[in-house]
Amino acid sequence: MNSFSSFVGARFPRAVTLLAVTVSLFILTACTREPDAITLGHYASLTGKDAAFGVATRKGVLLAIEEINAKGGVLGRPLAYLVEDIQSKQGESATAVKKLISRDKVVAVIGANASANSLEAAPICQNSQIPMMAISSTNPRVTEVGDYIFRICFIDPFQGAVLAKFAHTSLKAKRVALLTAVNSPYSVGLSAVLRQDFTARGGEIIAEQKYNEGEKDFRAQLTALRPLKPDVIAITGFYAEAALICLQARALGIDVPFIGGDGWEAPQLIELGGKAVEGTYYSTYFSAENDAAEVRAFVKKFSARWTNETPEAVSALGYDAVYLIAAAMTNAGTTAGPKLRDAIAATKNFPGVTGQTTIDEKRNSAKAAVMLTVKNGRSLFFESVTP
Amino acid sequence: MSEFLQQLLNGLSLGAIYALIALGYTMVYGVLRFINFAHSDVFMVGAFIGYYLGKLVPENTVWGGLVVLLAAMLGCALLGMIIERLAYRPLRGAATLNVLITAIGVSLLLEYSGQVFFGATPRTFPAVFPSANYAFGSLVISSNQILVIVVAALLMVALQLIVYRTKIGTAMRAVSLNPKAAQLVGVNNDVVISFTFGLGSALAGAGGILYALNYPSIDPLMGVMPGLKAFVAAVLGGIGNIPGAALGGLLLGTVETFVNGSQWSTYKDAIAFAILIIILLFRPAGLLGKFTVEKV
Numbered sequence: 162m163n164s165f166s167s168f169v170g171a172r173f174p175r176a177v178t179l180l181a182v183t184v185s186l187f188i189l190t191a192c193t194r195e196p197d198a199i200t201l202g203h204y205a206s207l208t209g210k211d212a213a214f215g216v217a218t219r220k221g222v223l224l225a226i227e228e229i230n231a232k233g234g235v236l237g238r239p240l241a242y243l244v245e246d247i248q249s250k251q252g253e254s255a256t257a258v259k260k261l262i263s264r265d266k267v268v269a270v271i272g273a274n275a276s277a278n279s280l281e282a283a284p285i286c287q288n289s290q291i292p293m294m295a296i297s298s299t300n301p302r303v304t305e306v307g308d309y310i311f312r313i314c315f316i317d318p319f320q321g322a323v324l325a326k327f328a329h330t331s332l333k334a335k336r337v338a339l340l341t342a343v344n345s346p347y348s349v350g351l352s353a354v355l356r357q358d359f360t361a362r363g364g365e366i367i368a369e370q371k372y373n374e375g376e377k378d379f380r381a382q383l384t385a386l387r388p389l390k391p392d393v394i395a396i397t398g399f400y401a402e403a404a405l406i407c408l409q410a411r412a413l414g415i416d417v418p419f420i421g422g423d424g425w426e427a428p429q430l431i432e433l434g435g436k437a438v439e440g441t442y443y444s445t446y447f448s449a450e451n452d453a454a455e456v457r458a459f460v461k462k463f464s465a466r467w468t469n470e471t472p473e474a475v476s477a478l479g480y481d482a483v484y485l486i487a488a489a490m491t492n493a494g495t496t497a498g499p500k501l502r503d504a505i506a507a508t509k510n511f512p513g514v515t516g517q518t519t520i521d522e523k524r525n526s527a528k529a530a531v532m533l534t535v536k537n538g539r540s541l542f543f544e545s546v547t548p
Numbered sequence: 549m550s551e552f553l554q555q556l557l558n559g560l561s562l563g564a565i566y567a568l569i570a571l572g573y574t575m576v577y578g579v580l581r582f583i584n585f586a587h588s589d590v591f592m593v594g595a596f597i598g599y600y601l602g603k604l605v606p607e608n609t610v611w612g613g614l615v616v617l618l619a620a621m622l623g624c625a626l627l628g629m630i631i632e633r634l635a636y637r638p639l640r641g642a643a644t645l646n647v648l649i650t651a652i653g654v655s656l657l658l659e660y661s662g663q664v665f666f667g668a669t670p671r672t673f674p675a676v677f678p679s680a681n682y683a684f685g686s687l688v689i690s691s692n693q694i695l696v697i698v699v700a701a702l703l704m705v706a707l708q709l710i711v712y713r714t715k716i717g718t719a720m721r722a723v724s725l726n727p728k729a730a731q732l733v734g735v736n737n738d739v740v741i742s743f744t745f746g747l748g749s750a751l752a753g754a755g756g757i758l759y760a761l762n763y764p765s766i767d768p769l770m771g772v773m774p775g776l777k778a779f780v781a782a783v784l785g786g787i788g789n790i791p792g793a794a795l796g797g798l799l800l801g802t803v804e805t806f807v808n809g810s811q812w813s814t815y816k817d818a819i820a821f822a823i824l825i826i827i828l829l830f831r832p833a834g835l836l837g838k839f840t841v842e843k844v
Contacts, residue, residue: 208668210767248668343814371813375773377763380558381808387686388551401670401765408764412681412690413554433672433765 198241199234199496201226201483202267204257204282205274205296209249210375210401213427214274214475218296219244221476222271224466225483235487236494243267247278254281262289268496269294269486272312274475276300276347283310290498292505294482297423297446297475300346304524309502311524313482313515314446317347320422321354323444323530323546324395328420329362331532331544332442334392339369340382340406342398348374351397351422367391372406374398379406383413393417399424404434411437418442426474431538438535442543447477447515448531450542459514474515481513550686555809556802561693561762563801564700568755569778570785570793571707572748578788579724579744580636582644585651588775589658590628590749594620594756595673595766596666602674613677617699620757621750628749629742636745637738662768673764676757696758703751704794711790716743724788777804777820784824786837795835800824 203222205215226240234240243265245257254273261267262285270286272279272295279298286293287307295303295312299320304310328334337359342348356366367389370382383406386394394410396403396419403425410419418440425443434441449460449471459480463472472480488511489504490496508520516528532543569591576584597620605612635654639647680691711717719740722730731737759774760766777800785796803823807816827835 208663210668210670212669370809372808377765378558378562378805378808380562381555381805382813384551384554384558385809387554405763405765412688414681414683414686414688429670429672433670 198239199236199490200241200243200265200267201269201271201486202258202261202265203242203244203271204247204254204261204278205244206249206278207244207246211249211275211399213400213429214297214473215246215249217427217473218271218274218475218479220467220470221463221472221479222483224463224476225480225487227466228462229483229487235490236496240483240487247273251277252281254278255285258282258285258293262286262291267291268490268498269501271479271482271486272296272298272303272310274298275345276303276350277345279303279310279312280306280346283307286310290502292486292498292502294486294505296478296482298347299423300350301523301525302346302350308506308524309498311505311520311526313478313485313513313518313526314423315528315530316525317350317422318354320444320530321351322358323532324351324355324420324422325358325362325364327442327444327532327546328359328393328395329364332393332418332420334364336365336367336390336392338367338386338389338391338394340379340386340394340396340398341369341371342374342402343371344373345398347422347424348397348399352395355395355397372398372402374402376402377405378409380409380413383410383415387413387415391417394419396421397424400427400430401433404430404438407434407437407441420444423474426533426540428473431535431540434535435538439537440535442532442534443540444530444532444546445474446528446530447472447474448533448540448542451531455512455514477514481511481515481518484513485511485518551809553687555805557687557689557693559802559805560798561696561801562805563781563798564697565755565759565762565797566774566778566781566801567794567797568700568703568751568758569774570782570797571704571790572752572755573779573782574785574787574790574793575707575744575748575751577782578790579720579741580647582647583651583779584636584745584748585648585775586631586635586654586658587748587752588771588778589655589662590624590631590771591752591756591759591775592662592766592768592771593627593658594624594753595760595770596662596756596768597623597753598676598757598760599671599673599766602676605676607675608678610678616676617754617757620753622753624753624756625746625750628745628752631749632742632745637741659768659772666768668768670765670767673760673766675761675764677761679761692758692761696762699754699758700794703754704790707747707751708790710747716740720744780821780824784827784834786834789834789836789838792834792836799835 207215226242230239247253270293272293274297276298279295283306287309292309297314299317301316339352341352421443423445426445493500493504511518518526529547531545533540534543572587598616601616719735723740781796781800782793785792804820807819
């Protein structure tokens with residue numbers, strides 16, 4: 162119904178539009194009195210091993226939606242929010258997105274955290290012409306699926322370059338060893354760029370050891386790395402394995418710094434790793450310790466909404482994603498897929514809490530990265546890096 | 549050389565855990581001739597009992613650790629006996645396939661009730677035993693690794709003694725040999741089978757605690773992979789044979805660790821399972837198993 166009236170509005174003179182709107186309002190009042198809500202869909206792992214990301218993202222998304230609704234919504238209509246739990250399982254994302262699009266008629270989809278999940282769902286959004294905004298899926302292939310697929314975060318090549326520069330310049334490392342989760346496209350991609358950029362800077366990747374996500378024993382790989390005496394070890398996978406790797410490495414007497422990407426960002430890293438993750442560094446999109454005014458304001462609102470919790474990077478990304486889509490809807494004047502897509506693609510210097518976001522021609526977000534370090538059981542802002 | 553020794557040590561401590569779980573599979577198989585697939589989930593429950601109890605006892609004390617270990621073993625023994633009473637006993641005398649499928653059902657029931665009651669997010673297992681690392685040159689051994697190997701060895705010896713030196717052990721072997729004849733000479737089969745399940749599940753509980761101490765991230769599906777590996781270890785050593793299960797576990801853990809530390813780490817499981825296939829081609833009954841013709 163709504164897409165019909167806005168479609169008419171785009172093509173016909175004002176009087177006809179008015180007539181059409183009156184007619185459609187007449188029909189609408191028969192069923193509902195309130196203006197129809199604009200539904201945003203979200204698929205995320207709310208349970209399972211990646212739950213930390215999904216739950217934190219959902220909190221940011223929900224905060225943004227509540228704020229927008231408190232200010233009167235978008236295009237005079239409130240935003241409705243539907244989330245599907247993909248349970249950290251492969252194969253669930255496709256089902257969840259099909260359901261959101263065909264049954265719940267969402268106008269835009271907020272994507273998953275892990276690249277593997279976004280890659281599953283992206284073709285479905287593309288075919289249904291529903292814009293999808295991935296949250297922290299940094300693998301370049303995600304947005305290559307098609308022109309309806311965007312992301313609010315930076316991409317692996319960017320993050321790999323940040324890590325390479327950080328290891329080379331800030332940690333003064335010459336010899337770096339890699340630990341890659343071979344069944345994660347994210348980890349494989351990040352390792353590849355890190356290897357390339359670090360070598361280009363004159364450093365040396367002395368070894369690459371592999372593991373699978375979900376494994377718990379990494380002593381074999383670490384024992385193989387130990388005699389090589391690397392300056393820095395980069396773990397390009399996720400927090401659960403990273404924490405166990407740090408624990409087992411410290412037990413084996415390996416005391417070099419560990420570095421990683423945004424996959425490390427979760428409270429469980431410190432809870433699980435304890436003392437072993439002290440002095441490690443990881444790159445991410447956002448630090449709640451940042452002094453910028455918009456970050457301080459966001460942190461305040463977030464902890465008021467979610468009983469004193471500090472926002473994670475993915476919470477901030479989720480928050481920005483909603484505002485960016487809402488701004489695009491206002492600019493497009495409609496929620497119809499193709500128009501909304503064009504409006505999102507045209508985003509320039511959108512002021513978000515994760516920095517100024519510009520959507521580039523490959524539908525990626527360009528923004529700066531921050532490096533965090535773990536100190537006394539907390540992740541602290543270390544420095545901001547642009548490669 | 550030191551790398552080789554370190555890998556050997558890593559492999560042995562991983563293998564000791566596989567061996568502990570494998571013992572449970574092999575014991576139940578030895579007595580009842582069926583694979584109790586719920587065994588690996590009893591292992592998971594053991595770790596969770598330890599997780600909740602570990603918060604009550606003071607951390608990093610030997611007695612606290614022992615209390616947790618014993619309580620988990622006791623809790624799992626009880627759970628194993630309840631499972632046997634409710635799920636398997638009604639099927640006594642039915643075709644093996646029915647019992648096998650029930651076992652898979654119980655396994656799934658435990659895994660997914662675990663997700664409901666414990667939550668699916670990984671939990672951090674508390675450090676219930678004091679831990680330290682000892683270095684001999686470049687060879688580093690953690691107290692948890694020593695603990696795993698020592699406890700596993702002690703439990704295996706105790707098991708061997710129970711099976712071969714006690715009255716109930718004799719009864720177990722009698723039931724294994726011929727249940728009808730055992731009943732005729734006055735063995736209460738139900739008690740013996742219940743005891744077997746309790747004993748096997750207690751070992752799984754101990755395995756769960758030891759596993760969680762070494763890899764302190766636990767979740768309701770944590771038993772699936774170690775369970776599968778332990779099952780392979782039991783088959784490798786000769787299913788139904790207690791020293792065989794121990795040998796199979798140690799062998800599998802060591803091979804896996806060495807492959808993992810090499811450049812072929814991606815093929816870790818493939819190589820471990822290829823070895824299983826090769827051994828079974830040459831010794832169809834496993835390393836220590838005796839080949840018997842199945843009477844139909």
